[in-house]
Amino acid sequence: MNPAARLEQAENPGQKESSMLPLLNALNERVNQPVVWESEPPSPMDAGPVFEALLKAIRPDKQRRYAIAIKFLLKNMLNQNSYIFRALHAEPRNLSVKLSKSQQRYTVFVAKGEPGHGVCLQIVLLWLREQLSFHMTTSFPRLEEKNVVASRRACDIAEKAMVKDSAVGTIVLEAERLGLIAQELPWNRNFRNIHESFDINPDIKAVFMTLWFGQHAIAVIQERSGSFLFYDGNAGSYRIQRNNLMEFMITYNDECLPLKWSDYNTSSLTPFTQIFSVTRK
Missing domain, CATH: 1.20.58 (Methane Monooxygenase Hydroxylase; Chain G, domain 1)
Structure with a gap:
């Protein structure tokens, strides 16, 4: 039917x-x-x-x-493809374990608020705030094969991401508004070598990056066990083992993002637009 x-x-x-x-x-x-x-x-x-x-x-x-x-x-x-990010966790590569499902490309059009530039950054910051805090429940549900439009929590987080203060003009101040401390890092890194910065900067636990001339944002957290958490507001969150991180990041850029945006053709060697470390206030 x-x-x-x-x-x-x-x-x-x-x-x-x-x-x-x-x-x-x-x-x-x-x-x-x-x-x-x-x-x-x-x-x-x-x-x-x-x-x-x-x-x-x-x-x-x-x-x-x-x-x-x-x-x-x-x-x-919206001319959206199906299974845009499946290569990140599916067989045979098994690059990660999917932890939650986010599809802001749909939820922002049903939740209250005005979708526009900056929503992907807002939802990344909200995810980082939760991950860097003690929490018994999550605003980022697993959902498995469930429909995100039918998820109250998925729509609620989209609504929160669309609450932006027009007086806040910088990423650092926006992070501060949400209870985070963001500091821009002088890392000239890209999808192929971002993992090296965690090796030489063990004190930095969480970062978020803007890419494609600042049009999109993603986040990576290094866990105590040595594994990593990755988040994208259109894909969800994933746990990646250290030896899979580089291939995961390259796959995300080279295979998944062109499925999301037909005009995306940025090389995985292109430096991120900006990189910020993040901690709780």
Whole structure:
């Protein structure tokens, strides 16, 4: 069954109209028409702002109820590939163990807030804050094969990531707002050699890096056992053994990111835009 067909179902037998009707009407208006989520430069004909407003207007419990259909629509409208990051943990290479699932590329369009530049950094900082603190529960659920749109915690963390203070103008100050101390490091490192910096700087436990001219952010934590934790807001978190870290990072850059962004072609030898060490205040 086409997941989008579920949008036609009413919420209960006595209901005259489904709360999904505005979304369904907008879809019907565009039958057999090309749908462009966001043009470059933006166009008044772009569908993104219309559908984003319709999705955010749906009550959270209804978003979870129709999560399969909503993710199906977003995935097709945003032209997202499937299993973008599977190479990071799947057989036969088994480069890591996947610990949690994050797909901000979907959750930011259903959670309250304004998605835009900086959300990936915000969610990375929120993940670092949790990892560097004692916590009994997590805001970053494993989810396995579950739908992130149906996860209250996944949408809640996306909502928190979209809360940005416009008066905060630097990464260091943004980290401070979230209870972290970030210090830029003079490391001229890339995906192929970032592991070497942990070897020669054993006192540094956690770092986050911006890449692709500052358009994206990721984080790496060195655990006491010698293994590493990696986090990307579109991929989730992973535990990597020391001897797999370089191959993991190269695979992430060379195989996964081009699946996420069709125009991404940055070499794994390209230095990160910025690298910061991170500690709790």
